[in-house]
Amino acid sequence: MAEATAEYKVIGTRPIRPDGADKVTGRAIYGGDMRLTGMLHGKVLRSPHAHARIKSINTAKAEALPGVKAVVTAQDFPVAEDRIANLGEMAVNVKLLSNNVIAVDKVLYKGHALAAVAATSSHIAEEALGLIEVEYEVLPAVLNVLDAMKEEAPLLHEHLTTTELGQKTDKRSNIANHMRFTLGDPAQGFRDADIVIERDFDTATVHQGYIEPHNATALWNEDGHLYLWTSTQGAFVVQRQTAEILGLSVSKVSVTPCEIGGGFGGKIAVYLEPVAAVLSRKSGRPVKLIMSRIEEFEATGPTPASHIKVKMGVKKDGQIVAAEASLMYEAGAFPGSPVGAGCMCIFSPYAIPNMQVDGYDVVVNKPKTAAYRAPGATNAAFASETVIDELAEKLGLDPLDMRRLNGAKEGDRRVDGPTFPRIGYMETVHAALEHEHYASPLHGPNRGRGVASGFWFNVGFQSTVVINVNADGTVSLVEGSTDIGGTRASIAMQAAETLGIPYEDVRPTVAGTDGIGFTDVTGGSRTTFATGYAAHEASLDVLRQMKERLARRWDSEVEKEFEGQAERASVQITPDDVLYASGVFKCAKDPSKTMTFKDVSAQMARMGGPITGRATSQPRGIGGAFATHIVDVEVDPETGKVAILRYTAIQDVGRAIHPSYAEGQIQGGAVQGIGWALNEEYVYNTTGNMANTSFLDYRMPTTLDLPMIDTVLVEVPNPGHPYGVRGVGEVPIVPPVAAVANAIYRATGKRMTQAPMSPGYILSKLNE
Amino acid sequence: MPKVHVQTRINGEEIDFLCETRQSLLEILRDELGLTGTKEGCSNGNCGACSVLLDGVLVDSCLVLAVETAGKDVSTIEGLATPSQLHPLQQKFLEHAALQCGICTPGFIMAAKALLAKNPKPTEHEVRYWLAGNLCRCTGYDKIIRAVLDAAAVMEKA
Numbered sequence: 001m002a003e004a005t006a007e008y009k010v011i012g013t014r015p016i017r018p019d020g021a022d023k024v025t026g027r028a029i030y031g032g033d034m035r036l037t038g039m040l041h042g043k044v045l046r047s048p049h050a051h052a053r054i055k056s057i058n059t060a061k062a063e064a065l066p067g068v069k070a071v072v073t074a075q076d077f078p079v080a081e082d083r084i085a086n087l088g089e090m091a092v093n094v095k096l097l098s099n100n101v102i103a104v105d106k107v108l109y110k111g112h113a114l115a116a117v118a119a120t121s122s123h124i125a126e127e128a129l130g131l132i133e134v135e136y137e138v139l140p141a142v143l144n145v146l147d148a149m150k151e152e153a154p155l156l157h158e159h160l161t162t163t164e165l166g167q168k169t170d171k172r173s174n175i176a177n178h179m180r181f182t183l184g185d186p187a188q189g190f191r192d193a194d195i196v197i198e199r200d201f202d203t204a205t206v207h208q209g210y211i212e213p214h215n216a217t218a219l220w221n222e223d224g225h226l227y228l229w230t231s232t233q234g235a236f237v238v239q240r241q242t243a244e245i246l247g248l249s250v251s252k253v254s255v256t257p258c259e260i261g262g263g264f265g266g267k268i269a270v271y272l273e274p275v276a277a278v279l280s281r282k283s284g285r286p287v288k289l290i291m292s293r294i295e296e297f298e299a300t301g302p303t304p305a306s307h308i309k310v311k312m313g314v315k316k317d318g319q320i321v322a323a324e325a326s327l328m329y330e331a332g333a334f335p336g337s338p339v340g341a342g343c344m345c346i347f348s349p350y351a352i353p354n355m356q357v358d359g360y361d362v363v364v365n366k367p368k369t370a371a372y373r374a375p376g377a378t379n380a381a382f383a384s385e386t387v388i389d390e391l392a393e394k395l396g397l398d399p400l401d402m403r404r405l406n407g408a409k410e411g412d413r414r415v416d417g418p419t420f421p422r423i424g425y426m427e428t429v430h431a432a433l434e435h436e437h438y439a440s441p442l443h444g445p446n447r448g449r450g451v452a453s454g455f456w457f458n459v460g461f462q463s464t465v466v467i468n469v470n471a472d473g474t475v476s477l478v479e480g481s482t483d484i485g486g487t488r489a490s491i492a493m494q495a496a497e498t499l500g501i502p503y504e505d506v507r508p509t510v511a512g513t514d515g516i517g518f519t520d521v522t523g524g525s526r527t528t529f530a531t532g533y534a535a536h537e538a539s540l541d542v543l544r545q546m547k548e549r550l551a552r553r554w555d556s557e558v559e560k561e562f563e564g565q566a567e568r569a570s571v572q573i574t575p576d577d578v579l580y581a582s583g584v585f586k587c588a589k590d591p592s593k594t595m596t597f598k599d600v601s602a603q604m605a606r607m608g609g610p611i612t613g614r615a616t617s618q619p620r621g622i623g624g625a626f627a628t629h630i631v632d633v634e635v636d637p638e639t640g641k642v643a644i645l646r647y648t649a650i651q652d653v654g655r656a657i658h659p660s661y662a663e664g665q666i667q668g669g670a671v672q673g674i675g676w677a678l679n680e681e682y683v684y685n686t687t688g689n690m691a692n693t694s695f696l697d698y699r700m701p702t703t704l705d706l707p708m709i710d711t712v713l714v715e716v717p718n719p720g721h722p723y724g725v726r727g728v729g730e731v732p733i734v735p736p737v738a739a740v741a742n743a744i745y746r747a748t749g750k751r752m753t754q755a756p757m758s759p760g761y762i763l764s765k766l767n768e
Numbered sequence: 769m770p771k772v773h774v775q776t777r778i779n780g781e782e783i784d785f786l787c788e789t790r791q792s793l794l795e796i797l798r799d800e801l802g803l804t805g806t807k808e809g810c811s812n813g814n815c816g817a818c819s820v821l822l823d824g825v826l827v828d829s830c831l832v833l834a835v836e837t838a839g840k841d842v843s844t845i846e847g848l849a850t851p852s853q854l855h856p857l858q859q860k861f862l863e864h865a866a867l868q869c870g871i872c873t874p875g876f877i878m879a880a881k882a883l884l885a886k887n888p889k890p891t892e893h894e895v896r897y898w899l900a901g902n903l904c905r906c907t908g909y910d911k912i913i914r915a916v917l918d919a920a921a922v923m924e925k926a
């Protein structure tokens with residue numbers, strides 16, 4: 001486990017988070033806690049059908065209800081243009097984005113928004129929804145990826161044509177995109193193989209499951225300026241999406257990010273913000289919208305259901321020589337599933353000379369999918385890691401030895417092109433092999449141990465950090481990254497380390513779009529990495545300015561000492577002569593000249609005025625992340641219920657800045673993966689109506705379902721970051737589904753080919 | 769809809785409020801009284817984010833009608849700390865990094881407080897059993913369980 005090292009004073013320690021007291025006392029203001037003078041409460045009318053044409057909407061009765069101040073439909077929104085808008089590092093089609101926020105001609109999933117009401121209370125708003133009359137022409141719905149790909153399938157979008165291997169075609173279809181990655185000669189690779197295994201896998205739709213519902217509070221001022229308060233993973237991405245949908249310049253939209261109650265990728269796309277804005281403009285008052293849990297399930301998230309084919313070929317000596325996969329992902333009602341990321345990750349833990357991966361992005365009558373923690377990679381790893389386990393078994397190899405033989409290292413190439421820089425995959429495999437858990441005996445009937453690995457590429461993107469020096473020698477740090485799990489601490493720690501001051505002397509603040517430069521979302525495991533990078537650079541900027549000022553001061557002192565003498569020229573003091581360590585500046589040319597960081601801060605006013613360091617980052621040295629998990633399960637043969645007996649998650653974290661929060665990411669990701677493996681799924685009836693829209697029936701893991709989740713932080717520093725940081729947040733959700741499947745196989749002798757591996761499915765396999 | 773006058777006690781303070789009979793305690797706490805430390809996660813009793821104590825009994829405030837609190841004692845997260853000190857549960861949640869986003873934290877702390885009042889020395893299994901009505905999606909519960917066990921040990925000594 002990582003602890004404070006001789007190398008670092010702050011990094012590797014476990015201080016209390018700066019926003020901690022506010023969060024344990026209930027004082028922290030989350031989006032739903034917003035209250036403005038004169039504020040109205042809004043509700044959204046949603047489609048009861050999975051697929052229907054909207055023939056008419058009559059809002060007259062709703063508008064007449066006392067207390068109702070505004071009713072809006074798509075008529076109140078600008079006609080969205082069919083064009084691609086840049087949202088920083090992401091791009092989006094404005095028409096599709098807008099049509100998901102408010103349906104125009106058709107509703108494409110149950111829960112699709114088509115009108116909204118603002119009223120003096122939420123109860124009145126809800127009553128008003130019941131008074132809106134909508135006439136639908138119900139259309140046949142298509143509810144899974146394989147049906148949607150059929151030639152005769154009902155089409156969701158009349159104008160959607162397939163983009164085939166990068167080329168636009170005129171083929172009208174629910175297949176929005178077909179992509180392919182190839183490396184080497186897969187056909188020859190399979191001819192060379194001694195054993196070939198081919199399997200098909202299915203995974204169900206699952207939700208991010210954050211506990212805080214989506215919310216938005218809008219105030220559209222009479223001067224045309226729009227203010228938004230919301231729980232979001234990125235204030236700037238809300239600003240840009242809302243501006244695009246409403247046809248505003250970004251400078252007309254100010255977004256204040258409130259505290260956020262979980263996101264996991266699900267709080268990047270806008271749903272409510274533009275609606276709250278239009279309700280505010282129409283009513284002339286601030287409007288708050290909060291989703292119900294049913295709306296969360298029916299209209300936000302989820303991550304796609306998928307069908308995946310995997311074929312792998314191996315030589316008798318254990319070397320994998322060929323791999324092929326076909327990934328078919330449900331995008332939901334609009335194109336944009338994470339199938340590309342699934343293709344990038346499916347075989348990436350392995351050095352395989354011949355590979356081909358096909359990905360299909362397919363629209364179906366379900367809510368539009370959103371990012372969810374390593375989006376697309378968990379589905380993919382379930383398939384590939386199960387086949388790897390089966391290959392190892394056929395060869396009589398320990399599954400970890402199979403990974404040791406074939407695991408990817410620096411210089412190996414991914415199927416999608418990039419060559420790995422220094423990575424720590426093999427280190428996670430070795431750590432697993434050496435772990436006491438793996439060596440411990442597992443006795444008893446119906447029990448089994450499984451392992452699986454996972455890869456996530458992580459992202460860099462853009463961040464801004466400003467550091468203002470205070471007169472008492474502390475600093476205030478302003479960042480634009482939503483703190484979703486302790487990043488105020490991990491960013492402040494990196495600044496403190498570079499500045500050579502205590503952690504407690506850095507006061508971090510997350511600012512809105514008016515308070516900081518552009519910053520991308522908290523997502524892609526990027527915040528501690530990229531915003532931390534910017535905090536380091538901004539700290540260096542502070543130190544550079546302090547050194548310049550000290551050099552001037554000390555040089556003018558020398559000027560006085562040597563007044564008019566010829567030796568003056570040889571003792572000029574420049575910023576390069578000012579050294580800094582552990583809070584003290586020293587003059588290299590005159591050891592008697594020293595000054596502390598605190599003293600420079602106190603004397604700023606007499607040394608040239610305020611000191612502000614600033615930096616932006618767009619780091620390219622992104623260190624990919626690998627994890628290897630070990631799980632012990634027990635299967636109840638009478639009920640099919642699976643109990644998790646023991647769980648160990650091993651991960652290369654590069655460098656753990658705050659080890660407790662790195663562990664927390666791993667534990668949380670592993671448990672989301674366990675939920676995905678065992679229980680979580682959207683259960684649909686034949687007409688596309690989700691049957692389990694509550695936390696009682698959409699069964700996420702509880703305290704009672706789990707043991708402690710042991711973690712091992714392997715540290716293989718990322719050469720692309722000053723402190724060696726790799727993103728840690730996402731990869732821990734990648735291995736669990738496969739690890740659990742492999743453990744169930746050891747317990748029952750049955751290979752799992754679908755997720756979730758719920759009791760009914762397990763029983764059906766046991767009774768085969 | 770006519771409003772009902774309710775007299776209750778919240779965190780030891782006498783409080784009067786007017787409410788509609790259909791309004792939940794959660795709604796009154798958050799929207800009428802400004803006590804937004806009690807969180808809303810599902811409004812149907814599944815997630816525990818809105819946990820409060822009613823006459824010392826752990827309840828989901830979304831499932832209690834506000835009128836039912838007449839003459840009773842309500843304890844919320846806002847009443848736990850003293851002006852100079854966090855409650856041991858609050859302190860241990862911070863020390864163990866038992867919160868990430870923090871939205872479930874007030875509910876977990878109130879539920880744990882009710883547990884420790886009943887059972888000052890719970891086992892890990894007893895903590896897991898008692899807290900199964902509170903959902904956390906960030907932590908995987910490991911650090912929450914450790915924080916509660918550690919707080920119990922500290923409170924036992926005090």
